[in-house]
Amino acid sequence: MTRLLIIGGLEGELGIAARIATARGARLRHAEGVTGGMAIARGEGADLILCDLRHDVPWLVRTLAAERIACPVVACGRDADGDAAVRAIEAGAKEFLPLPPDADLIAAMLAAAAGEPDAPIHADPVMVALLARAAMVARADASILIGGESGTGKEVLARYIHRHSRRARGPFVALNCAALPEALLESELFGHEKGAFSGAVAARRGKFEQADGGTLLLDEIGEMDPRLQAKLLRTIQEREVDRLGGQAPVKIDVRILCASHRDLVEEVAAGRFREDLYFRLNVIGLRLPPLRERQGDILPLAEHFAARYSEANGLPARPFAPQVRAALLTHPWPGNVRELENAVHRAVLLASEDEIGPEALELAPPRRQDAVAGEAAPVLAGAPVTALVGRTVESVERDLILETLGHCLGNRTRAAEILGISIRTLRNKLHDYRAAGLAVPPVPGQGPFAALPSDALRGA
Numbered sequence: 329m330t331r332l333l334i335i336g337g338l339e340g341e342l343g344i345a346a347r348i349a350t351a352r353g354a355r356l357r358h359a360e361g362v363t364g365g366m367a368i369a370r371g372e373g374a375d376l377i378l379c380d381l382r383h384d385v386p387w388l389v390r391t392l393a394a395e396r397i398a399c400p401v402v403a404c405g406r407d408a409d410g411d412a413a414v415r416a417i418e419a420g421a422k423e424f425l426p427l428p429p430d431a432d433l434i435a436a437m438l439a440a441a442a443g444e445p446d447a448p449i450h451a452d453p454v455m456v457a458l459l460a461r462a463a464m465v466a467r468a469d470a471s472i473l474i475g476g477e478s479g480t481g482k483e484v485l486a487r488y489i490h491r492h493s494r495r496a497r498g499p500f501v502a503l504n505c506a507a508l509p510e511a512l513l514e515s516e517l518f519g520h521e522k523g524a525f526s527g528a529v530a531a532r533r534g535k536f537e538q539a540d541g542g543t544l545l546l547d548e549i550g551e552m553d554p555r556l557q558a559k560l561l562r563t564i565q566e567r568e569v570d571r572l573g574g575q576a577p578v579k580i581d582v583r584i585l586c587a588s589h590r591d592l593v594e595e596v597a598a599g600r601f602r603e604d605l606y607f608r609l610n611v612i613g614l615r616l617p618p619l620r621e622r623q624g625d626i627l628p629l630a631e632h633f634a635a636r637y638s639e640a641n642g643l644p645a646r647p648f649a650p651q652v653r654a655a656l657l658t659h660p661w662p663g664n665v666r667e668l669e670n671a672v673h674r675a676v677l678l679a680s681e682d683e684i685g686p687e688a689l690e691l692a693p694p695r696r697q698d699a700v701a702g703e704a705a706p707v708l709a710g711a712p713v714t715a716l717v718g719r720t721v722e723s724v725e726r727d728l729i730l731e732t733l734g735h736c737l738g739n740r741t742r743a744a745e746i747l748g749i750s751i752r753t754l755r756n757k758l759h760d761y762r763a764a765g766l767a768v769p770p771v772p773g774q775g776p777f778a779a780l781p782s783d784a785l786r787g788a
């Protein structure tokens with residue numbers, strides 16, 4: 329959690345800045361003047377100092393430097409205080425924050441001060457409120473269940489909670505419960521002793537032990553099978569894990585965060601998820617809204633991804649053309665932030681020299697589930713191999729899986745065989761694609777198009 333020190337009177341606009349910063353999860357200390365501020369910086373330390381320009385900012389900056397206290401100072405004032413701002417910056421103040429304060433600017437400063445490279449990018453009031461709540465509940469040790477469609481940023485939020493918790497210096501460990509078959513998931517979670525099963529050639533600490541003193545994120549918890557659910561409940565209640573093949577349980581101190589794109593209440597009602605475990609995990613519930621319900625986040629996220637992928641690919645930073653901005657704002661984003669990230673990544677690679685224009689933006693048309701024949705083609709189906717450069721592994725994998733399944737007329741077993749993956753992995757992936765609004769060929773004999781000829785089903 330960022331320790332913010334504000335120097336100056338809090339009755340006016342600086343007070344508003346203080347409230348914004350606290351709402352964004354900063355821990356606030358306050359001093360009326362620079363001498364009091366220095367005393368706090370020496371005693372408790374600070375990650376960021378906001379100092380009113382009416383105080384002696386140059387003295388503050390010099391004294392911090394002389395005492396080797398590394399802490400950025402941001403000078404705050406009205407635009408009219410130009411001369412004082414220049415003097416402050418010349419003395420070594422990091423930035424000038426114009427008053428009245430802008431909430432996004434404060435958030436960016438806090439994120440930079442906290443050194444949070446993967447801080448959630450956000451601007452929409454819905455997300456501002458959600459993150460403020462997350463930062464608040466992060467301090468308790470209670471379990472949190474994070475709901476939200478696939479790709480909305482549940483893991484990003486979980487990491488944010490960890491960083492704002494008193495376990496921030498401990499490990500953050502994540503495990504996707506949908507990605508592994510049951511037996512493997514069990515040993516990944518709980519660990520095993522050497523020889524516990526064939527192939528267990530050495531003892532291995534499970535994720536619970538790895539997360540000791542920190543936070544464990546169990547992603548896609550709704551996919552966990554009932555036997556493991558029972559074992560998980562026991563582990564949480566007893567605060568100790570039994571390694572497979574182990575002699576004695578091992579004490580653990582772990583905070584559990586869970587994420588699921590399924591409605592776990594429905595899963596409980598359907599008898600697929602244990603009610604007692606649900607109540608254990610859902611002490612606090614947070615729901616990430618789909619991207620289409622937080623329009624204010626779209627452009628800041630798009631700009632963030634454009635900057636990131638331009639830099640990563642050694643390309644110049646280019647602005648989005650106005651048509652692209654409009655298209656980004658109106659697209660429904662069934663795959664949420666992940667879809668936006670992939671679309672912007674592609675656009676950055678395909679764009680011309682001076683701007684990211686509409687020709688570089690490929691947006692998948694919105695799809696109904698189980699689309700009619702001919703529409704069953706996956707996004708970018710039939711892309712020749714030479715067109716793969718510039719695409720993410722994830723999007724190529726998705727197209728490969730959907731095309732293969734279409735080729736097998738929806739036969740999951742056959743498609744999994746051809747793809748060389750387990751049927752469980754295939755099912756999990758198809759589930760995600762469906763949740764993201766993509767057309768998934770139905771199981772033969774069950775779908776509405778079972779009677780159609782194969783060519784029609786295969787699509788493009």
Ligand SMILES: Nc1ncnc2c1ncn2[C@@H]1O[C@H](COP(=O)(O)OP(=O)(O)OP(=O)(O)O)[C@@H](O)[C@H]1O
Nearest residue numbers: 447448449477478479480481482483484589665666
């Ligand atoms: N607010 C955000 N700021 C920056 N990046 C984000 C944000 N939200 C999501 N992302 C990015 O979008 C992608 C998907 O996010 P994440 O994996 O957290 O989603 P998820 O909801 O856990 O998805 P799934 O349910 O499929 O596991 C990631 O690459 C992540 O970095």
